[in-house]
Structures are given as structure tokens and as C-alpha cells.
Amino acid sequence: MSCWNPRAEEMSLEEIQRLQFKLLKTQVYRLYSFSEFYHKRMKEANVHPDDINSLEDIRKLPFMYKKDLRDNYPNRLFVGGQDELVRYHVSSGTTGKPTVVGYTQRDLDNWAESVARAMTSIGLGRHDTIQVSYGYGLFTGGLGAHYGAERIGATVIPASTGNTERQVELIKDLNVTAICCTPSYFLHIAETAEKMGISIEKDTKLRTAVLGAEPWTEKMRKRIKDSTGVNAYDIYGTSELSGPMFTECTEMNGMHIWGDIAYVEIIDPETGEPLGPGERGEMVITMLQKEALPIVRYKTGDITAYEDSPCPCGRNHLRIERLSGRVDDMLIIRGINVFPSQVEYTLMTIPELGEHFQIVVDRKGVLDTMMVRVELKPSAFSDKLSDLIKLKKNAEYVLKNSLNVAAEVELLEPGSLARFEGKAKRVVDNRRD
Amino acid sequence: MSCLIDQISVFVENRPGKLAAIAEVMEAQMVDFLAFSIAEADGFGLLRAVVSDPQSVVAVMKDLGYAVITNKVIAVKMKDQPGGLKEIANVLGTAQINVEYGYAYTKNDSAVLILRVDDAEKSVEVLKKAGFNLLEEENLKA
Missing domain, CATH: 3.30.300.30 (ANL, C-terminal domain)
Structure with missing residues (x-):
């Protein structure tokens, strides 16, 4: 197994959980002390940081909702001063008011670290040329993939979206080996290449695609492999978590959620009850180290299931299966x-x-x-x-x-x-x- | 000289403007229609046409992303008078040939029947033997 950060990635499940508890406890104390929002929420839920004495005690903490981000537009959920902030991203707000997310330098470092581990786990490295065809700008996809790819020393082409014929030319002329984009845009690029008389399989070096930001399927992976020879990997992340962060490893059997970065719960969306491995429900995420915009027990609205048995790749960080939809897309x-x-x-x-x-x-x-x-x-x-x-x-x-x-x-x-x-x-x- | 003629078939959505879009492509290609028909089914249709230069039309339409193919059909000249169709149908029926679909056009005093049959070569043979005049590919050009 080739790791970006062996010390973090080779931890046993027990080590991961011990670390998660420590990080959680620290974060909860910090928020109780410095976040008006969390302080109030915890008071309402009648829970004090001293009540958190195991990882399972996280369930005593109240949920956080997308609505909380909108209601506190633009930055009332932020912790720490303006001086600490180094970047904003703004979500498109397809279902309402936009939401603003903020980052400290450490938040950006952790984000890039997460993407660097993920890209390394699918075999990418400094020898690769990675075309980032997610939108750059307020959307987190472009810059998220960009900094992760740069961190592993790959050569990055910040292509963004649009001008698809040009994208195809770049893939061919600059010997691009991997591309990051949405699955539908990848299909569009493949179609365009075909129209231009360029075979991705024969005329280019493109062999890896990191696809995310919208749901796709196992069948689509096979179809992409059969028609273009490209291995497509799933990536997960939302702007609330930072951006795209977690991918499958070469086993293509679930996306590793780095335990030192995030803690995952799967709950029944109706009752809020926790579900076990393999049971499909809504994913609730706690970001264990986030500084500027803390995220605790955030209801993502994404439907998935987790698996915490050791992955054949050697990592013990739990995996979530391909998302099977959104609670609110339903x-x-x-x-x-x-x-x-x-x-x-x-x-x-x-x-x-x-x-x-x-x-x-x-x-x-x-x-x-x-x-x-x-x-x-x-x-x-x-x-x-x-x-x-x-x-x-x-x-x-x-x-x-x-x-x-x-x-x-x-x-x-x-x-x-x-x-x-x-x-x-x-x-x-x-x-x- | 072959009496098997290329007919083009295009998949068309049954929506206002869709046929016009196709017609526009054909016009831009200076396509000369000899005959055409539109068949309609559940929410979609098929445009079938015999045109002066089918291969170049197909190439252009494929480039534009249309679902288009060519098929072999036969074109039989018939008398533009009662009973004309019956004679042809009789000949094909006797030879156990099945007609899938057909459409016709008239020009000057003669009518031409375009037929899609399950055995085109045999049809040509029996129709010729019965004294019918079949159009050849060459007749369609210019």
C-alpha cells in the first residue's frame, strides 16, 4: 500500500477511535467556550462538554442542519476572528439562500491533506498530470482538487469547466493521466472526444478519473471503463465539510473517511436512531479538526452505509458506500x-x-x-x-x-x-x- | 445496375419543431426528396425518405448526432389508374413475400411505389418477371 501519510493511514481501528475521542472532546470544549451557536444549542440540549466521556457520547450532542447555515448567513457560525480567515467559498444555493463557508490556513491544510491521501490511495503521484475540470471559483470542487493534486506533487492543469473541445486537446497534447470532474461532464468530454475523432483509450494517456459532486452508479463506472479504458473513482465531500475530500482506494469498494479528520454516523432519517455497518441511512458527519466553521453532527442529507472492517488495501479508516441519493432529492x-x-x-x-x-x-x-x-x-x-x-x-x-x-x-x-x-x-x- | 435503393430513416421526437429542424438540415444539404413518409408511434416517429444522395445525407446527419440509418427498398413504377396496386400485391403475395411498409409518389403520369419487403432480391426478380418496371439507383440521381 502506498500512503501519503503512513502515520495517519496505518493506524489500527482502536488507535483511530482513541484519537477521534480526544479530538472530539477538544472540539466540544472549544465550541462550548467560543461558539455562541454551539453554546446555545448544547444548553438547549442540556449537555455539557463534561458529559462527553466516550466516542458514543457524541449522540448526546444536538444535530446541525443545512438550515442552520442558511439561518446564520453569512458568517454567524464562524469561530475565531477575521484575521484567522484565509478563504471563503459560497455554495450555489440551488434550494434556497446560498451558504458561506470559511477556512483558516489549518482548515485548508487539512483539506489538501485529505485529498492528497485520497489521490495517493488511487495510485496517483508526482509522475501524474492531473486535469482539474471542476468549476473553479466559489464552488469548492476546482480548488479542492487543485490543492490536493499539487500537494502530492502532480502536475496540475486548472482547466475548470467549459470549452470542452479545448479540454480534449489539453488531455491529448499535455499527456494528461488523470482528470477530476463531475460524472456528467466526464461523459460529455468523452462524447466530444469521439466527435473530434479522438479515442481516449488509444490517443491519450488518460487512465484515471476522479468523479464526484453528483451521484453516479457502478454501471456507469463499467461503461466508462469499457468505452474509454478509464478507471473511474468516486469522490465525496460537500462545502460544509470543506469540499471534495474522500475517495475510494484502488479496491473500489467504498470511500475512506479519514478518522482523524471526520467522524461518521449513519442514522435512520426518520427516527434519528443510529444504524450499524451495511445499513443504509442518512450520513451525519462531525469534522474533528475544523476551526473557522465547525461542523458537529451535521445532517448531510446523503444516503449511504458504512463498513468498518479492515479494507484489503490495508487501511482501517472506515468506508462509506457510493451515495444512493439524497434525503431531499427523494x-x-x-x-x-x-x-x-x-x-x-x-x-x-x-x-x-x-x-x-x-x-x-x-x-x-x-x-x-x-x-x-x-x-x-x-x-x-x-x-x-x-x-x-x-x-x-x-x-x-x-x-x-x-x-x-x-x-x-x-x-x-x-x-x-x-x-x-x-x-x-x-x-x-x-x-x- | 441495382434495383435495391437506399432509403434513409431518421428517428424523430414527436414534438413541434423537431421535423422542421430535420427539414432544415436537408435543405442546407440541397437534398432532393423523391418520396418520403412519416410514421408515428407512441410519442415518437420515423421519417423515411428516398433522396438523391442518401450516403452524404446520412453522414451529415450522423455528425449532427441524429439517429439515422439506411435500408434497402424497392421502387416499382405502376400505372396511375385503379387496380395498379392490386397487381403488384398479387405478384408479391404469390411469391410469399411480406411487405413491411410502403409509400408512393406520383410524377407526371406515372406513380412510383416504394416498398420495404422481407426479401428484396426475390421481389425484384418476381416483379421483373411479371413485367414491372423497377427504378434503379441511377434513375434517382440528378
Whole structure:
């Protein structure tokens, strides 16, 4: 196993947990003393730092919500003075007011450290040329990947998003070996390369993709591998945690959450009860060392499960499985929970359909209707109407089977859905209450 | 000289403006339509056409991302009078040839029937034997 930071990465589970408790205790004392917000919250919950006597005692602490960040816009949750702050990022606020996150130099160092460990764990290093095609700017993706890649000594191309043909040229001409971007943008780059007559597999050195900021699937990983020869790795992080931070290792079997940086709980989103290894629920994260914007028991809204058995890669830091959706992305169609990621996973099982799709939810009278619009693959097109009708009916059948709710399928011309360079917007909900 | 003619088929979404977009591409390519048909199914359609230069149209449309393919069809000249279709149908039926679909156009005094059949070569043979006139690829150019 090649490690970026062997002392941290080779700890046993017991060592990790001992360290986590120490860090938690320190953080809770610090917040009780210096954060108005946490002090008040802990008083309300009737919990004092002295009540935290084991790692499990973290459950005595109140949850923190996205809403807390919005309600305290722009910086009322920050701890420490303005002089300590070295950077802001601002989230896009797709579902409401934007949220502002702040960093001390140590916060930025820990973030880069986390990404450096992650990139090393998938085999990247100083010999690599890494193209960062996440957006640079207020979004955390670009700079997060950038500083992590620089830290391991790789050569970084700060390509950001956009000008996709140019991106393809850079990949080819600068011998790019790895790329960081959203999964939908990677597909767009691959499509563009194909149109330009460039085979990623034969004409470029690109072999690794670090994909995140939106959910994707195991099928997509296979499709990417088969069509471009690129090994795609999942990366996780949100601006509240710092940004993209944690990836899978070469085992491709869950993303390692560095225990000295974050403590993960998985809870039942309805009851708040803790769930065990392998049980899917909402992820709650505590950042153990964050200074400027402390994050304690933050309800991420992300659905996943954890595994704390030792990873074959040799690391004992627990792993979370690929996210299977967001608590708030969840659509309720006729009383049934539907995750857009399930729709994507199901469509991927049908080879005649492309990767791009859109879910349109509507209400006819009192009944919810769901339509899945999906592009036909040009190679799958035949001149027979009956083949196309069969394809449509088959897609409707498998969707119904996997979602337990009927969906109408609309076949679209290839390329007719909008392509996204950032996060893909897959759902149009026209229901009005 | 082959009597098997290339027909292009394009997948079209059943939405306003979609056909116009395709027509625009064809116009820009100076495509001469000899005949075309639009078949509609559940929310989508197929545009089928016999054009003057099918291979270049297909190449351009593929580049633009359309789902488009070519198929072999036959084009039979028929008398523009009652009973014309019956004679052709009889010949094909007797030879156990199945017609998948067809469409026609008239020009001057003659009508031409475009047919997609399950055995194009055999159709050409039996129709010729029965005295029918089939268009050849060359007839479509210019």
C-alpha cells in the first residue's frame, strides 16, 4: 500500500477511535467556550462538554442542519476572528439562500491533506498530470482538487469547466493521466472526444478519473471503463465539510473517511436512531479538526452505509458506500420513495439507451405521474417502429419493477437533452400543492 | 445496375419543431426528396425518405448526432389508374413475400411505389418477371 501519510493511514481501528475521542472532546470544549451557536444549542440540549466521556457520547450532542447555515448567513457560525480567515467559498444555493463557508490556513491544510491521501490511495503521484475540470471559483470542487493534486506533487492543469473541445486537446497534447470532474461532464468530454475523432483509450494517456459532486452508479463506472479504458473513482465531500475530500482506494469498494479528520454516523432519517455497518441511512458527519466553521453532527442529507472492517488495501479508516441519493432529492410519487439515482441505475441496464435522462413529475387530478425522458443511442436505432415500441415498453417495465411505481418512458433524439458541466439537473417537478 | 435503393430513416421526437429542424438540415444539404413518409408511434416517429444522395445525407446527419440509418427498398413504377396496386400485391403475395411498409409518389403520369419487403432480391426478380418496371439507383440521381 502506498500512503501519503503512513502515520495517519496505518493506524489500527482502536488507535483511530482513541484519537477521534480526544479530538472530539477538544472540539466540544472549544465550541462550548467560543461558539455562541454551539453554546446555545448544547444548553438547549442540556449537555455539557463534561458529559462527553466516550466516542458514543457524541449522540448526546444536538444535530446541525443545512438550515442552520442558511439561518446564520453569512458568517454567524464562524469561530475565531477575521484575521484567522484565509478563504471563503459560497455554495450555489440551488434550494434556497446560498451558504458561506470559511477556512483558516489549518482548515485548508487539512483539506489538501485529505485529498492528497485520497489521490495517493488511487495510485496517483508526482509522475501524474492531473486535469482539474471542476468549476473553479466559489464552488469548492476546482480548488479542492487543485490543492490536493499539487500537494502530492502532480502536475496540475486548472482547466475548470467549459470549452470542452479545448479540454480534449489539453488531455491529448499535455499527456494528461488523470482528470477530476463531475460524472456528467466526464461523459460529455468523452462524447466530444469521439466527435473530434479522438479515442481516449488509444490517443491519450488518460487512465484515471476522479468523479464526484453528483451521484453516479457502478454501471456507469463499467461503461466508462469499457468505452474509454478509464478507471473511474468516486469522490465525496460537500462545502460544509470543506469540499471534495474522500475517495475510494484502488479496491473500489467504498470511500475512506479519514478518522482523524471526520467522524461518521449513519442514522435512520426518520427516527434519528443510529444504524450499524451495511445499513443504509442518512450520513451525519462531525469534522474533528475544523476551526473557522465547525461542523458537529451535521445532517448531510446523503444516503449511504458504512463498513468498518479492515479494507484489503490495508487501511482501517472506515468506508462509506457510493451515495444512493439524497434525503431531499427523494421524490415521493404516489406515496412511494423514488431516488433519481435508482432511475439512472435502471436505465443503465438497457444498452439501447444513452446516459442522459430527465425525470418529469406532474399531477393529473389527484394522481402523480412520472415520465422518464431518455435519449436513444444512435447505434441502437433500427428502421422498425415495432423495435422502438418494444424498447419503450421494456424500459417502462423494468422501471416499474425496480421503482414500484409506474413511469412513462419517452424516447428522445440523441443529444436532445441539455448537457451539464456542473451538477446535472435531472428532475423537473411540475406538481403544485 | 441495382434495383435495391437506399432509403434513409431518421428517428424523430414527436414534438413541434423537431421535423422542421430535420427539414432544415436537408435543405442546407440541397437534398432532393423523391418520396418520403412519416410514421408515428407512441410519442415518437420515423421519417423515411428516398433522396438523391442518401450516403452524404446520412453522414451529415450522423455528425449532427441524429439517429439515422439506411435500408434497402424497392421502387416499382405502376400505372396511375385503379387496380395498379392490386397487381403488384398479387405478384408479391404469390411469391410469399411480406411487405413491411410502403409509400408512393406520383410524377407526371406515372406513380412510383416504394416498398420495404422481407426479401428484396426475390421481389425484384418476381416483379421483373411479371413485367414491372423497377427504378434503379441511377434513375434517382440528378
